[in-house]
Amino acid sequence: MKKKVVTLGEILLRLSPPGNQRFINSTSFEVNYGGAEINVAVDLANLGVDTRLVTKAPANELGDAALRHAKSYGVDTSFVARGGEKIGTYFLETGFSVRSSKVLYDRKYSAFSTVSKDEFDIDAIFEGVSLFHVSGITLAVSPEALELAELFMKTAKEKGITVSFDFNYRSKMWSLKDASIGIERVLKYVDIAFAGYLDFINILGIPMGEGYIGENILGCYKTLYPKVMEKYNFKYIVSSVRNVVSASKNLYSGFVFNGKDIEISKEYEVDIIDRVGSGDAFTSGFLYAFLADSTDNYKIEFAAASAVLKHTIPGDTNIVTKDEVEKLFKGIGYDVGR
Secondary structure, three states: OEEEEEEOOOEEEEEEEEOOOOHHOOOOOEEEEEOOHHHHHHHHHHHOOEEEEEEEEOOOOOHHHHHHHOOOOOOEOOOEOOOOOOOOOEEOOOOEEEEOOOOEEEEOOOOOOOOOHHOOOHHHHHHHHHHHEEEEHHHHHHHHHHHHHHHHHHHHHOOOOOOEEEOOOOOOOOOOOHHHHHHHHHHHOOOEEEEOOHHHHOOOOOOOOOOOOOOOHHHHHHHOOHHHHHHHHOOEEEEEEEEEEOOOOEEEEEEEEEOOEEOOOEEEEEEOOOOOOOHHHHHHHHHHHHHOOHHHHHHHHHHHHHHHHHHHOOOOOOOOOOHHHHHOOOOOOOOOOO
């Protein structure tokens, strides 16, 4: 039977000055649609996974356009609620070299911030579903969104559905204190946790421990991640590792810990066209391989290669094929495909 994935989150309108222009002197904006969970749904659908998006979008042309974006990749939007005042929006100024990118949010009073459980048939949403994914961004949108996410996670867990959660901390959306309170509420339902060592230290308050030297993967594995596993009983902790050379060049890799063993991906040097959505590509890449019952090594190699490819693609969506991802981590050339 084909496996089905449900994601819950806010679909966003993204407005960006063309190229590397700045907000202050731009006279036009390029339009894209995205959002963490929407990106994961679209990325998985693009790889052939049956995906269903649950969100709330305004009943206007912008809401229609956002949902058309998801549907164009084969995402099921039949359970999307309509209503509210406006679509959540963010503005992205793309950096280059020594100038960092900048994000401005306009999400207050968005349609999704007003979601209620009464707008969704939760049992029908989860019928035939294998995996549910949500992120900390959804928890941060509003108290109503947090309540709904917690209910979805609890229901999925009760139905024996794998629950995937990306911490995705955004300091412009909530404080570390509020994030700690909100995220702690839901971790008992989580099977697969996408997070970095700073999430565990700063949000969960778990000390690194003795013997840790520098920001290295084995240091995290040996001193911190076993403590997290012992407390929360995740099946997997999945982390990306990004070393910033400049705003337009990064070193990127990933690793996965299953409570006993660690698998580390290749490290890539990547020149960046668009970094937004790369974390979601990492998540969707891992989940794709997880749903295919692949080895842990394949899971993390597929995740890291997916994320690296996303850096080369404009917009939030990772428009790649399984073959392209595999060719990258297997080192099968960069020449023109003829």
